[in-house]
Amino acid sequence: MNQMPAELPDAEPDERLKAIFARTVEKMKEVVREFEITQDELHVAGDYFNRLGQSGFCRSLIDVALAMTSVDVTARVPGGTRPNLEGPFYRAAPLREDGDLFAGDPPPGTPVLHLSGRVTDAATGAPIPGAIVDLWQADHDGHYDLDDLQLFGRVRADEEGRYRARTAVPKDYSDHDHDPIGELFRAMGRHNRRAAHIHVKIWEGEHCLLTTQLFVPGNPYLDSDYVEGAVSDDLLIGMKPADSGVADEYEAVFDFAVSRTSR
Numbered sequence: 001m002n003q004m005p006a007e008l009p010d011a012e013p014d015e016r017l018k019a020i021f022a023r024t025v026e027k028m029k030e031v032v033r034e035f036e037i038t039q040d041e042l043h044v045a046g047d048y049f050n051r052l053g054q055s056g057f058c059r060s061l062i063d064v065a066l067a068m069t070s071v072d073v074t075a076r077v078p079g080g081t082r083p084n085l086e087g088p089f090y091r092a093a094p095l096r097e098d099g100d101l102f103a104g105d106p107p108p109g110t111p112v113l114h115l116s117g118r119v120t121d122a123a124t125g126a127p128i129p130g131a132i133v134d135l136w137q138a139d140h141d142g143h144y145d146l147d148d149l150q151l152f153g154r155v156r157a158d159e160e161g162r163y164r165a166r167t168a169v170p171k172d173y174s175d176h177d178h179d180p181i182g183e184l185f186r187a188m189g190r191h192n193r194r195a196a197h198i199h200v201k202i203w204e205g206e207h208c209l210l211t212t213q214l215f216v217p218g219n220p221y222l223d224s225d226y227v228e229g230a231v232s233d234d235l236l237i238g239m240k241p242a243d244s245g246v247a248d249e250y251e252a253v254f255d256f257a258v259s260r261t262s263r
């Protein structure tokens with residue numbers, strides 16, 4: 001049986017932790033007073049957090065509620081593309097020399113998206129030649145293909161920082177249907193869906209200069225994405241029917257401005 005040591009080792013007090021804990025408790029006291037929360041209700045919350053911890057999804061709930069606030073106050077670059085969360089599905093994907101994220105022809109009924117744009121230095125406006133645009137996304141059924149990495153791929157920008165990729169128009173999808181996070185959202189009568197999005201990392205050599213997400217205009221969950229603050233107008237792709245006139249083909253332009261000094 002494990003026992004507490006008779007004396008805990010001396011450690012320097014963590015003043016930042018101390019201040020954050022005190023402020024958090026003070027803010028939560030306000031909530032207890034405002035809603036006149038009973039001890040029984042506090043214990044229901046405690047039991048919930050115990051189950052959440054056992055499920056391994058504490059980090060995910062913190063991300064859902066607070067991570068975008070953290071990103072906005074700690075990771076934004078003046079004049080740069082707004083960063084966004086990486087999410088759980090990032091995989092090292094192959095370089096797609098032809099820019100095609102489909103392995104073979106798109107499945108029947110898949111709306112095809114031609115995504116293009118430029119990668120530039122946020123500080124100078126200069127293009128970043130050879131930047132890697134690393135894309136991953138759900139398909140038009142809201143499914144990530146983690147086995148075959150369909151719709152996962154890296155494309156290389158040219159000497160003028162221009163990139164081009166062919167992919168699918170992604171669909172919204174639900175997360176955490178079968179764990180305590182989904183349970184919490186159901187109890188509140190809220191959905192647990194992500195607005196349709198495309199994940200992106202911008203690389204220069206070994207350095208990741210940006211992690212973000214692009215959103216599909218017109219998606220019904222843009223205003224209620226269950227990840228607080230994830231969606232913003234500046235991350236919407238300007239999607240329109242492709243000039244080719246091919247049915248169910250779309251094109252969109254999105255330019256990335258990234259910091260080369262924050263790496």
Ligand SMILES: [Fe+2]
Nearest residue numbers: 087194197199
């Ligand atoms: Fe995602």
